[in-house]
Amino acid sequence: MIVAFAATLLAGVALGGCAEGQDAGSSDQIVLAEGQDLGRFNPMLGYGQSGVSPIYDGLLAPAADGDDRVPDLVPALAASAPERIAPRTWRVPLKDGVTFSDGTAFDAGDVVATYRAVVDPKVASGISTDFAPIVTIESDGPQAITLTMNTEAHPALYLLLGIVPSERVEAAPAARWKLNTEPVGTGPYRLESLDPDQAVLVARDDRPEPPALRRIVYTHVPDDNSRAQLVQTGEVDGAGLPPRLADAFADRAGVDVAVVASADWRGVSLPARNAFAADPAARLAMNIGVDRDALVEDVLVGKGEPASTPIAEVYDNAFNAEAQFSHDRSRAVSILDDAGWRTGSDGVRVRNGVRASFPLLYNAGDTLRRDLAVAFAASMKKIGVEVLTRGTSWDEIDTKMDTAGALLGGGATPYSIDSQVYDALHTRVPGSSPYSNPGNFTAPGLDELLDTARKSAAGPENDERYRRIQQLYARQPSQVFLAFVHHTYVARGPGWKHDAPILEPHSHGVTWGPWWNLPSWTPTS
Incomplete structure (x- = not known):
């Protein structure tokens, strides 16, 4: 783990948000504040x-x-x-x-x-x-x-x-x-009740070794600050929080902060129907003009790593350290100048009457994406590129990704380097997620190399293919990857012994972090 985290947590000290009929002081349940909508258990x-x-x-x-x-x-x-x-x-x-x-x-x-x-x-x-x-x-x-x-x-x-x-x-x-709200699985817990603001899971007693932790209560709290407040007052036992909010609990008695490494990236997709974003020189300049180290330190308060591609250092020999973008504002400016994007009277570059400008949309309920979008826009302004940030709903973002950039996240399946990379960098194929390379840009030879790597066995030869993939991408990027986000959680403790967190995917929340393996929890006394 990135930051030491005690392997014990308090379960069942919640003062509110408990399931009906459950004592707030019950020692065999845990109450967690979840930022995502409940349901869709499919x-x-x-x-x-x-x-x-x-x-x-x-x-x-x-x-x-x-x-x-x-x-x-x-x-x-x-x-x-x-x-x-x-x-x-x-x-x-x-x-x-x-x-x-x-x-x-x-x-x-x-x-x-x-x-x-x-x-x-x-x-x-x-x-x-x-x-x-x-x-x-x-x-x-x-x-x-x-x-x-x-x-x-x-x-x-x-x-x-x-x-x-x-x-x-x-x-x-x-x-x-029906499975979205009436899930049926072989796992150690089953859904007992589901409301818009609360889901209750209970341990299955028909398994050979039923979990010691008997009940899991997920409370829907979409606002980051509200989740932090509920942890502070003891109304929930834990929550996932953005790094800056989690940092506020660093010296709080009775509360532990967990910082967990992930392959979860944040980046800016670029719209195909925007003349500036569609210019390969512009995409290269934006990748060189953004200061990723500053984003990690300022927005993520150090809880992350710069990302130039979807491949993080954790992929060991497949990671290409020489294919990472270094911040160089002067070079970014020169690339834009050479491509004919010249600074206009208001500081925004123009070519043939077209402004170097595009909207950048982000999920309005996600403060981390907001802060990254604003910081990216500030970096772009320094090289003469106008990025107009706006928070909105995913429903609107989904309909405008061909004309607007989006602050996206990815890395849903990081335990396969193929799944981590293929959809993010390959041109779109039938069945692609709308968030997979939305601009449908690529570099010469990149699709073919991605296809070959996907069909090849793991080993030194395929590691070399993935290093070449990063090298090709760095010459003609399709989007602007910004950072791998370390996931931050706060939890009240002690009371239970549990496994250390593992490398996490994009999808985290309170299914992950200290709570990723609740069936293995055992009471400390």
Whole structure:
């Protein structure tokens, strides 16, 4: 971990927000303030897609003793690791005696139905491209599956998806599935109740080793400052907070601050229908003109790392230290001058009557994205580029990404470097998320190299391919990656012993941080 964090937490000291009938002082529950909307408990929509969920299990799950490396992927619903039985073909045996929370038995048919659904166009999952390397998946009797890949890569990277009962799969867009609000999984907890402002999970007693922590109460608190206030007053046991707000708890008695490394990036997408952003020289100049180190220190209060591409140093030999952008305002200015973007009377550059200007939209409820957007705009002003920042809803952002930039985040599946990089840098393919390279820009040869890397086995040769990918991207970037964000959490303690946090994906909140493995918690007394 980046900052030391005590491996104990207090559960059940909440003064408010508890489920009906629960004593506020109960020692077997925890109350957590969640910034995201409650519901959408559906793996098809990305819930638990990195193998961490109290409700669902994948065939494999991440495991590590800290956040300084990519986790190992170990059997969860799989009885053992995948076995290669033919070129690009693998067999995965499944555990016996596993049941879903509705009492039905888990078998190979559920795995096949889940994986076929996630790539079904009718389901419109939004994460289908993450599973493109899986060509076919079939039952091999009731307790095993076989899968064929279009790549030499090990399939473990694609086996973290939460498995749902085959009976719950619908031939309809996942956003309309009953599973969103009535989840059924094999995980250690089940949903007891769901309201717009509160979700209550309870431990399943039908498992061989039921969790010691009996109840999890998620309270919906979208405002960052309100979550901080609830932790301060003891009304909740913990919350995820932006770095600056979390820092305010650093010396607060009875409250621990956790800072967890992630491959979660923030960056600026660039609109295809904007003449300035569509100019490769302009995109290169913006990447050189932004001071990423200053953003990390000022906006993230040091809780992050500069990002030039989606590949962080944690990817070890695949990381290319020589393909990182260094801040050089003079060079950025020269690039724009040479490309014909000349400074106008108001300080904004112009070429052929077109201003070097574009809107930059961000989610109005996210103070970190707001601050990054404002800081980026300030950097751009110094090189003669006008960036007009505005907070709004995702509904509006989704409809304007071809004419406006957006302050985006990514890194939803960081335990696979292919998934971390492919959608972010490749030109758009059928089924791509609207947030995957929205401008659809690329560099010569980049798509071909990404495709080759995706189809190749891990090892030194593929590490070299990913280093070359970064090198090609740095010559003609498609967007402006800014920083890898370290996730910050505050929690009241002590009371429970738990595992150290692991390297986190983009999707964090209170499913992650100190609470990523609640079933393993044991009381300290």
